[in-house]
Amino acid sequence: MRAFVEIRRVVLQQSDIKEQLKQIQQRIGEYNGQLSAIYDAIENLLDDKTAQRKWEERERIGFKKQKKMNPYQQLIKALHAYPSKTWINRYFDLQRKLLQTLEIENDDPRLGLSLNKNGSMPVNLGQRYVLRPIPNGSIGCIVPIDFDVEYIEGSVVFEFSSGKMKDAMFLQLNFEKHKPLPAMLWQACLLCCEDILRHCHKSGYRKFHQPLLYDFTMEPAVRYEILSGVNIME
Structure with a gap:
């Protein structure tokens, strides 16, 4: 059990x-x-x-x-629009001569060397354009309002006024045709630039100033190196 x-x-x-x-x-x-x-x-x-x-x-x-280009890339792109490296050297030699004659340094607040998105590279003194290369082979420069435009076979792009009085104008002329630049035109441009510098303390375009463009203008070695990267006619 x-x-x-x-x-x-x-x-x-x-x-x-x-x-x-x-x-x-x-x-x-x-x-x-x-x-x-x-x-x-x-x-x-x-x-x-x-x-x-x-x-x-x-x-x-x-x-x-688009990704923002740095100044070097902008300059290379802008230079491709001009007729040739010879033309570029001739124009920037003129620009260097102007800055040297006026004794304008890179850090002068009255100077503005702009490198714009559209490729234009004007020289600005005070509030005014005084010199500018144009891709079609022409250049623009400032002269007094009474300058004889027909003398250089140029055309008036726009006029400058001080107060209500017109005192200067910006001309466009064929740079290839005028070799060298007429002495009368050079003196007229220089006269306007000197007058601007006497009456201004700072350029309104200074915030757009590109030191690289100044070096490209003034330093042959810098210009040579940068132009070596530009694929246009010699």
Whole structure:
């Protein structure tokens, strides 16, 4: 009788163990389902991030913001618009002569050598343009209002006024045709520049001043090195 009771107890214990094992398996199964759900959620988030990154890095259409060029790149691009390296050297020799005659240094606040986005490179004294190269082979320069334009076969681009009185004008002339620059024109331009410098303390264009353009004008070695990177006719 005792043996039978002992056997029955062992069997019942095994049944309890089986039931516990079954419950454990069910719980593990539930956790697997929860873990799978978590993994799926993580994968979906990663997919969303990837899709967002691809969208942000997509090839854009329409207006594209260009990377800003540094002064050296701007100068190289601007120089490609002019007729030849010989023409460029001749013009910047004239510009150097003007600055040397006026004794204008790079740090003079009355000077502004601009390098504009459209490629123009005017010399500014005070509030006025005084000299400028033009890609078509012409140049512009300032002269007194009573200068004889027909003498150089030039044309008036615009006029300057002091108060209500016109006192100077900016001319355009064929630089190739005038070799060398007529002495009368040079003196007239110089006269205007000297008058501007006597009456101004700072150029309104000073904030646009490019020291590189000054070095290109004044230093032959700098000019030679920069022109070596310009692919135009000699």
